[in-house]
Amino acid sequence: MTGNDDRADIVLILEGTYPFVMGGVSSWVHQLVSEMPDLTFGIVHIAPRAGCYEAPAYEMPDNVVFVEECGLMPPRRAPSAARVRRYRDRLAAAWQELLQLREADPSVLPQIAMQFEELAADGLRAEDFAAGPAFWDALISCYEAEAAEQSFINFFWTWSFAWQPLIELFFQRVPRAGMYHTVSTGYAGLLAALASSRWQRPMILTEHGIYTKERRIEIYSANWIHDGASDEYVVDSKAPYFRQFWNHHFEVMSRCCYEQATRIFTLYGQNRDAQVADGANPEKIEIIPNGVNVEALTKALAEAPPRAADAPFTVAFIGRVTPIKDVRTVLAAMRLVARDVPNLVVRILGPMNEDKEYAERCQVFCRELGLEETVRFEGAVDVRRELPQVDLVLLTSISEAQPLVILEAGAVGVPVVATDVGSCRELLEGRTTADQALGTGGMLTSIASPGEVARCVCALYEDPDLRKRMGRSLQQRVLQFYDEHDMVDAYRGVYRDCLGPVEVS
């Protein structure tokens, strides 16, 4: 623990994830915190409303010294008219700055942080901002400048709904800490940037998935752009303006975070490009991939019974049976492979209950293809135990970030045929020159191309040496670059650099 007024060495600023919501990012954070007992952590968790999650989903490690919740849309009371009148000029001035932020100029952020500090000290509150003529004037000036033809009621709600959470964040006081670490841009990223600017402490960002990209997908599939007539969110495909509005809004938030961040981390190269496209300084970005527990996997391999010489050629699909994983392509490809490979076994390993209808359809499709003897839907299994019994792993996802299944397969020396999405190419072909020198760990296909998948699988079936070579390359790569201990060590180093030598005991 540090000896000054900091409440923790590192304050993690999180949004809709650890410690309340289970998931990949949450597990990652939990691992990071658990494996650094020598550092103290504080957590500020942003939720739609404080208390909207009942209890933490993880057991808090001892080095977590506080967990604070921040609600973005707390129930509010309208300020009195007298209050609004008294603060009118100051509110108008503050709105001018906020509008500048909207111009995607993140350099005003420190100024805004300072100004809101003063406003809060003078007794202004978030609700004063969302009311009164100053709010209205800002809204109108923006409406008239860029949306004068649009539905005003939609604009009004869009605007209010966009700014209220931000104003809440500007008034949020994050405790002082040695440094700040956020694992997404968005609201958490903005709050981290504000905290860093206010306390003059370093802030780092780790982005697993790209926030703006995820929002863009949400926005394009949105059916909730507000329609006042029915008091509900309804499809508004005729109003691309509002989609742009939201995209821009989230881009501005990301930009603020990128600008303030001392260092930016992501999992793989494509993400880095996306961050640069969103305005991040490429020089700040470093790649720290996720890792797997190499030790445990190697042990599982050593303990596995040796495979019989006459064992059938076994292809495994490992993942949830859901549309995004595109199990139908696996089945269609296997129909083609089955013609050339007499003793083929296809194992579908993964939970079937996430999209039951899709899982059902896949099983029907499997019967229609006459593959019921070949393909086995086995449900969720212990992947570590099953992987050594497999010749080849298949990945047909339409979209991925950094799929752990490739790393796990690699750790036990099984080659992979994967779609060319997310970081699959990096994982199979190598990222850096040294990495590439290890050779390729499998084959890449286009998405939704059963023919290509079948050709790759057949090629690997026919050439056991190639299979072995690729398996070994992938294994080398995982051992060298994708050990989760390396990930933890990398962040330990980053923390140490940011906190300075004195503050780490």
Next chain:
Amino acid sequence: MAGIGFDLRHLVEHEGGMFSRLRAYAAAGVIAAGPWIVTMASLWLVRVTATWLSSSELESFLSIVGAVFAASLVTVSGLQMAVTRYLADALYVQRYGGLLPAFATCTALVAALQAVSGTLLCWWLDFSPAMTLATVLLYVSVSLSWLGMAWLTVIRQHDKVLLVYLVGGAVFLAMLMLIGSRLGLVDVLTMYAVSNGLIVVMMSVLIARGVEVGDVRSGGVIPAMWQHRVLLLTGTVYGLSLWIDKWLFWVLDGVPTIGALRQHPLYDSCFYLGYLTVVPAMAVNLVHLETKFYEVYRAYYGAVTGNQPLARIRQLGQRMAASLRESAASLIRVQGGITVGCVAFAPWIIEVVGLPEYAVRVFRFACIGAFCHVLLLIAILVMLYFDRRKSALRACTVFLVTNALLAWWSVSAGPYTYGAGFAVAALAGLLVALWELRRTFSKLEYLTFMRE
């Protein structure tokens, strides 16, 4: 995937009805003006028909009826406004089930309150038991009829209101004609109370048929009254402001009629007559408000909720203001003409109705005051359309305070000034109301979207 992104929207959805404040506040003008018209018409009806009563009996009768109307209007006006709003809201969200129980609750509440307060008042006024009974009956039934009028109006059966009063009046007249000549004051009063009771019964039947029977509980009408307390207050202040000058004249300068009850024959008759001169214009204008203005009003909110751009919303706001200006101008032309005529021919009118010559001056002030008062009333109703409750309250308060102060001053200043106080007070209230309306229209879009 980390990040709550758009999860926030669920909150917004759950809070629901962010635009609930745009509920059409379709409080018909009938609510505020109806009772007043009924009061004036009734008093004249009795004066003209009950010819066999001795003149002191007639004075007593009119005095009691006047006092009952005054007291019931003052006490029920607030409730009437608040209940109207409650109903309009309930209808807007199509929550029909609780309406009948709510009506029953209000009726029981008003009946109980008025029975108790009426008895106490009569006791304080030294009425005989028989007279007390008749007066309290009348007081309760008249109060309930104001309430019923509000309900009928909101459930869009205003046309029935007139019918109900015609039937009630006819029954009263028939009773008078058949057996009236053999009866004394108490009996006539009782008959009048009974005919009013009949009106209440007819209203209740219409209301019960007009709304669905639902939940037996009262649907939170009493908490709703607290929520609409500004309206409650506005209605009460409005009712009080109409009567405060009469009451002060009764107390400070009046003559005793029956028991401790007093009246001011000169002031009262001039004002009852003066108000009759604005009844036609009032009726015509309220109809206009309900039809033509309501159209532009709906067009405006239709544009707001119908995804129109701001420019279009502004345009319709201006059209609404123009429509109001137009109808004000036509009211001023028509009613102004009538009022000027009444002022000019005041000596002749006074002679025709058999009032002494010195009433001419008071009558003239009464005509001018009544004219300003009609305009004030319409301005207040428009404010309520835009949910500007506090503006309405301010205008009513100015009217009340000025009216009280000037009436008090007028009594001491002498008969020369009688009536001038009311005219000036109504003008003052009107000016405040116009200023408030102007303010409302100057930032209409702001007020529409951002509640103060």
